[in-house]
Amino acid sequence: MPAQDMLARRFETHRGHLRAVAYRMLGSVSEADDAVQEAWLRLARQDSDEVDNLVGWLTTVVSRICLDMLRTRASRREEPIYLLAELGDTAYDSDPEHEAVLIDSVGRALLVVLDTLGPDERVAFVLHDLFAVPFDQIAPIVGRTTATTKKLASRARQRAQGETTATATELAEQRHVVEAFLTAARGGNLDALLAVLAPDVVRVADPAALPAGMAAIVRGAQAVAKETVLLQRRSRVAALALMNGAVGIVVAPHGKLLLALVVTVRDDRVTGYEVIADPTRLRALHLAVLPQ
Template sequence: MDDREELSRRFEEQRPRLRAVAYRMLGSLAEAEDAVQEAWLRLDRAVNRTEQDPEAEPVENLAGWLTTTVGRICLNLLRSRERRREDALDAAVVEPAVGREAAPEQRPADPEQEALLADEVGLAMLVVLDTLTPAERFAFVLHDMFAVPFDDISPMMERTSASVRQLASRARRRVKGVTVVPQPDPDRRREVVSAYLTACRGGDFEALVTLLDPDVVIRADAAAGPTPHPISLSGARIVAKAALGSKERAQVTEEALVDGGYGLVMAPLGRIAVVLTFGFTEGPDARITGINVIGEPEQLRKLELGVLDLPEPSES
């Protein structure tokens, strides 16, 4: 096996982790694959440069070098995307390399694979990550999701470790969302929301009815409902039937914290589309009294979303 084949083999060993880093950074499998592709091209150039110039700095820690390289590529893309958003243009995409050698076993992104990745990361997490600034997202993903020490991240960002720590902390607060608003029987309310989603996914009409107050009301704005106009329905059996009409939507819906209460976020491939908020009766046998289905983009932007059960990060 020659040196290039060995380099390709070692790169392929790193590919799944690099793709995972890039996907969490960018929220798009196609962009993540292109970022990993660019990292391979830069690695190839770096190795060739070392072979031709004995004084060139060699790539000694391959995993660390590739993580740093992919991270910097993603940070530049996030910054470019942010600038384009400010200019009210479409989000940036990675241009494919032209006239350069492809990475070994390069495969195009496919919807099924992207759906699996989105499910692995969590739809609510992808939605909230997209609300962070590029610097916050970079620091949070590398440190909190991949345990990269702040001292290793700081040179990538050309910031001090203390500054990177602050960015990650600020991002963490936004990912967690506001503290759960004090309310009676919060565990029961979360249990009911979880059971509602399970029943919708499974098409369980009777289970839905048991979770709903007899006088429950569901309201959907024009962007979220099945008609071009807002709708309002009442009664447990009527609302349960309407909820089952969203069975397909339920497959790409996840529990989340919404303005301090328990709700649901529908986000195909991590792109927010609809949010559900709930009202409840009080007591240990709380039932749902109201469901608001929000799809209007302007209203969605006003919501503060958070991820439930976020693991605590390391201190390094």
């Protein structure tokens, strides 16, 4: 077998791993595939006899490619937050099957949080915390010392974990109620929604978050539940997240933040929630991943 064909076969055995690394760094299927393809082109130009650890070499190359892409995004001030006006009717389309598998493997909320990190923080966190790459191997990729690289990952970890003043019991109670609400919304189950909503629940929303003709404020369980059923599509791309220290919901098609629901829970019921769509307000939220 020609040497190039053998190299291609060896590369293909690592494609899944490389794609997983790139997707977590970039949060985009198409960009991750581009990064992996670029890694192959660089390998094809490399003398394979000089590569002792192929998967390690490829992981480093893909990481550097992704870091360059992330830094380019940052220099162009590209926003990870989608604008409803730009997405139109496609805003709440379910993710394509191959993308949904990747999102499920990472976690929709984690993808949203990763988008809030700086390029170097994201790369350091992804490589160390998600793929167990040692810091001394990450440091040359981000161009920092090992000690500084540890600090980058630590800052990212703190952001991902978030902070809350709620006790573990309070957080668990919030999670139980908000999860029940989201499950009922996904199923379009009116009775289950009425069971989890307080009778005098109030839903407030940014105008941009609502279809034309819907009121900015809706009061009462019946009205809120019926509206939630009508907007069932949104719940398919939603996930629980820690939001300003409490359990809330992010709506994130393709893993990109579109809406946030700041939920208030009292006495095992949802007593109110605000739907935030304004990009400035979304960026001001302290988002984190719920503890397992």
